[in-house]
Every structure is written in structure tokens, then in C-alpha cells.
Amino acid sequence: MENWKDYCSEENFLGIGSTRKVYRAGDKVIKVHLHPIGYEQSMQEKLIYQVMERLGYQSFFAQMMEVYEEYAVQAFASPLALKDFQTYDLSNEDQRLTSEHLKLIELLDCEFDSFDLKDSGNFGMDDNGRLIFIDYGMTKKRYEQEWVPEADAGLIPQIYFEACQSCGIEKELRIYGEHDQDRRCVECGKC
Template identity: 50%
Template sequence: MLNQIIQNWKPYCKEDYFVGIGSTRKVYRVLDYVIKVHLYPIGYKQSQNEFEIYNSMADKGYAPLLAQTYYVDEYISIQRYCRPLELKNNQSYEIKVDEHQQLLPHLFEEVLEILDKDYDCFDLKDSSNFGLNADGKLVLTDYGMTKSLYETEWVPLAEEGILPQIHFDFCGSCGIKKELRMYGDNDKDKRCFDCGKE
């Protein structure tokens, strides 16, 4: 099935299979896999990082805490599917050891420390970067953004209005307060993703 998805991924990238969207990649589910479509070259770099980090961490025995990245090319990456965490009040939140103890797998804090120190990973405690495994424990699904990539490429592109930044505000269409994708200071389109703004 994996080879079939790699060779013929485009038909799966439609609304019926949509899982989520970040600032640089859009995600679709196919059975036990997700297809991460690179919206910008920086998304490709994140996927390459995930592929390298997963294989290195798996060699150290930490594979269960990271969603496996099976394949990467300039257009897509294929990763193991993990059930996404629910939003709270229509927004993501910080994973806290004391508050989310029941969700934490064995060696959770150790793995985050290794990813921070050895791989320069960025934003490791945001709930949007996690999914849940079959046992209801956290698994990192988005771990390819490094601090250096964020500072040297993501921030300048976001400041130019090329990449969206997430703001928590009222949607101008549905009126619900939620995360909005805003493209620079001059972006006046305050619609949420559900109301049609990508």
C-alpha cells in the first residue's frame, strides 16, 4: 500500500481525506498513513529533517515516541497516522507534564530533551505537533522544524506575509473565536480555515 500511495498520491489529496494544515504543509490521511504535501520549500526541509531524525532516534530505541516518516521527496512526505489531539476552545495548547500525565509515554521528557539538545528541534510542546497512538499516549507527529530553520527562514517569510502566522481571534464569517491563518500585518481577511481561508 505504501508504494501505491507514493506512486499515486494526488488522488488522495482531496477534502475527503483532509486531516489538517500547518503553515508549510497540508495533511491527508490514507488508512494508516498520512501524506504531508509541501506547500513551500521550507515544508520539504521539515520533512527531510523528520526522516533523518526519526531514523536516528529509532536507532537509539525511541521509535515509539515519534511518528515514523517512511518517505520524502520534494512534493510530499509519508508518515504513520496518529489520531490528532482535540483542540481546546478552538486552539492548540502547551503539553504540560503535570497536567497531561495520563497521555505521556515512558521516556517522554527524555526524548524531548534529546530532540531539543541534539537536533535543535523547535516548538516541541505544542499540542498541534502531537497525535495519539493506539494506547492513547502521545506521539510526536511534527518534529522537523528546527530553531535555526525557524529563525533564518520561517520568521522572515512570515514577516513578509508569505507564510501564515496563527492568531486567536473571531472569524469574520462564522463569528467563532478560533485560530486564524494571517499573512502579515496587512492581511485583513479574518476568516477561519473552515470558512475558506487557507
Template identity: 55%
Template sequence: MLKQIIQNWKQYCSDDNFVGIGSTRKVYRVLDYVIKVHLHPIGYKQSLNELKVYSSMADKGLDSLLAQTYYVDEFISVQTYYRPLELKDNQSYEIKVVEHQHLIPDLFEEVLEILDKKFDCFDLKDSSNYGLNNDGKLVFTDYGMTKSLYDKEWVPFAEKGIIPQIHFDFCKVCGIEKELRMYGDNDKDKRCYNCGKE
């Protein structure tokens, strides 16, 4: 099935299979896998980082806390699917070890420290970067952004309005206060993804 997904990925990337969208990648679910479509070259770099990080953590026996990255090319990456965490008040939130103890798997803090110190991973505590395994415990699903990639490439593109930043405001179509994708300070189009703005 994995080979078929890789070879025919475009046919699976439909609204029915849509899972989520970030500033550089758009995600679709196919059975037990997700296809991450690269919207920007930074998304490709994130996917390459995920492949590198996963392989290294597998060598250490710590791969159960990360979604397996099976394949990466310039257009897509393919990972294991994990159920996303629900938003709170239509937005993501910070994972806190004490407050979210019921979600924290064994070795979580050790893996967190390795991702931070060895791989320079960025934004490791945002709930949108996790999924839940069958035991209801956290698994890293989005772990490819590094601090240096963020500072040197993502921020300049976001400031120019080329890639979106997430801004919490009311959608002018549905009227719900939620995370909106905003392209630079001069973007006045406050529609959410569901109301037509990508």
C-alpha cells in the same frame, strides 16, 4: 499500499481526507498513513528533518514515540497516522508533564531532551505537534522544525506575509473564535480554513 500512496498521492489529497494544515504543509489521511503536502520549501526541509530524526531515534530504540517517516521528496512526505489531540477553545495548547501526566508515555522526557538538544527541534510542547497512539499516549507527529530554520527562514517569510502565522481571533464568516492563518500584519481577511481561507 505505501508504494501506491507514494505513486498516486494526488488522488488521495481530497477534502474528504483532509486532516490539518500548517504554515508550510497540508496533511491528508490515507488509511494508517498521512500524506504531508509541502506548501513551501520550508515544509520540504521540515520533512527531511523528520526523516533524519526518525532514523536516528530508531537506531537508539526510541522511535516508538515518533510517527514513522517512510518517504520524502520535494512534493510530499508520508508518515504513520496518529489521531490528533482535540483543541481546547478552538486552539492548541502547551503540553505540560504534570497536567497531562495521563498522556505522557515512558521515556517522553528523555526523547524531548534529545529532540531539543541534539536536533535543535522547535515548538516541542505545542499540542498540535502530537498524536495519540492506541494506548492514548502522546506520539510526536510534527518534529521537523528546528530553531535555526524557524529563526533564519520561517520568521522572515512570515513577516513578509509569504507564509502564514497563526492568530487567534473571530472568523468573520462563521463567527467562531479560533486559530486563523494570517499572512503578514496587513492581512485583514479574517476567515478560517473551513470558511475558505487557506
């Protein structure tokens, strides 16, 4: 994708996390690495996808196609809708989570040390309306040893649910350390 930056525009924007920003590029997404941890997550997703492909579970995962230092390319899946402008945890009773999903969540936890596996922001819907993993590269070890210290230092954002000081809507805000007073949402200009 020589022209990958051309897709990284406001009209193609899908979402932002603490370490990656995602844009749609047709039937693919571009995950721009905002922090080295984002690159590590993308590499982990590529590894997991390759293992799941060998095990015959690739249809449950958005394929991580390419990973470069600045960005990664993944197959597109429609993001799940937010509830009250925020993500939420999927419960075992959620009809979209099949027994296969629950088995894969356990496998990811045990074999890959995966973290935050039931957050709705980590899932999308494929073309058949089936739930698939789209963000599955964070490990518990990386979260505890790398992400938490960086977030505590204000180098990467934590997500807070508060009213945006610009639009006034209560939603997820990106907060960089305890001294960050900019309480605007992404839509109102905060990166």
C-alpha cells in the same frame, strides 16, 4: 504512492500548518509541502526518525516513511483534540507525557535544535492510546533564520486566535503579514 493527490481531498483533510497541509490516506498521512521549509521539516523528521530507530525510541514517533519534493508520507496517528479551536502547550504535569517523553524532548532540543516540542499540534495518539510525536522537524535555527523572515514578509502565515469573519467562531486563523485583512478560518475557505 503514485496516486497521492487522490487522497488530498476535503474529506481526507486533517490539518494545516504554515508550511504543510496534511491529509489522511488509510494508515498513513500525506504531508503536502506548501513552502520549501515544509520539505526541510519533512527531511528533518526522516533523519530524526532514523536516529530514534537506532536508539530504540521509534515507538515514540510517527514514522516518516518517504519524502519527496512535493509531499511526504508518514504513519498516521490520531491528532489531539483542540481546546477552543486552538492548539495548546502540554505541561510537564500532563499525565500523557511520560518521563520517556520528557527525556526525548530534552534530547531533541539538545541534539537536533528542535523547536516548539510541547505544542499539542505536534503530537498524536497511536493505536494503543499513547502520545507520540507527529510534527518534529522544525529547528530553532530554521524558525529564526527562515520562517520568521518569510512570515514577516507575508509569504507564509502566522497563526492568530480571533473570530472568523464568516462563521463567527473564535479559532486559529492563518494571517499572511500585517496587511492581510481576510479573517476567515480554514473551514470557511482560507488557505
